[in-house]
């Protein structure tokens with residue numbers, strides 16, 4: 001199968017609507033052409049600055065304007081971050097992601113500290129990823145020079161649905177940051193969340209934006225909304241796992257070389273449901289010993305180790321380790 005960047009929405013919709021078992025079979029076939037189906041990239045995500053965010057993403061417990069139980073935490077010290085990265089590496093993670101609840105990066109001392117964190121984690125041989133909000137080209141260059149491997153900036157949803165979810169920025173702001181990341185030579189991690197009240201057409205549109213980029217994102221997280229009490233999305237219905245499987249399989253087929261990440265929402269899935277997601281082409285997940293994904297619950301490290309053992313999955317080496 002060729003790598004295509006000219007998908008139409010109609011084609012993507014037709015893939016998404018394929019009878020489920022046929023869709024899984026097709027996605028699984030593509031997966032086997034481009035990836036080792038017995039390997040999963042295990043990433044660890046650490047919140048280096050939590051809560052108090054000025055944005056109004058209506059799914060997020062870290063937005064200052066919502067009344068959630070999340071405790072605000074200022075930027076962590078370098079040593080704490082490096083300790084967490086070492087622990088993650090020791091437990092099999094090949095990628096370490098650092099997240100700060102900022103609208104955008106500012107050129108201040110906190111950014112200098114993040115640059116030191118990137119250097120330190122990079123020196124450990126881990127793939128370093130950051131998600132810090134909007135970035136200028138200069139800031140992206142600084143991160144790249146420090147050794148940043150990937151930058152996460154999710155589209156979240158479709159361009160049409162965007163303003164129903166977030167009003168403090170727009171879809172084109174997202175695309176600008178992704179462009180700045182690309183220009184700096186950093187790999188792109190960008191996906192979205194389902195369960196935000198979107199229609200199927202919005203899901204297709206979001207996948208279409210990703211799959212028609214000049215270069216597909218190297219990593220595409222597919223998240224199921226985790227309903228956080230106190231946010232405007234707290235009463236949304238639970239995302240159906242079949243929908244997650246459809247999204248993962250469609251992403252796998254239209255972006256064959258991408259790491260498709262089964263991301264937020266695993267806590268509400270059984271081992272069997274997660275196995276179906278891997279069958280449908282997911283080959284990446286977040287795992288760690290803090291049992292949270294930023295501020296929402298995630299399975300425990302021991303549960304994930306058991307899952308991988310039961311499915312015969314091995315943790316993937318980092319690109320840096322593979323180059324040695």
Ligand code: SF4
Nearest residue numbers: 053055057060063101
């Ligand atoms: S998703 Fe990010 S930008 Fe939006 S409110 Fe939460 S921390 Fe802020």
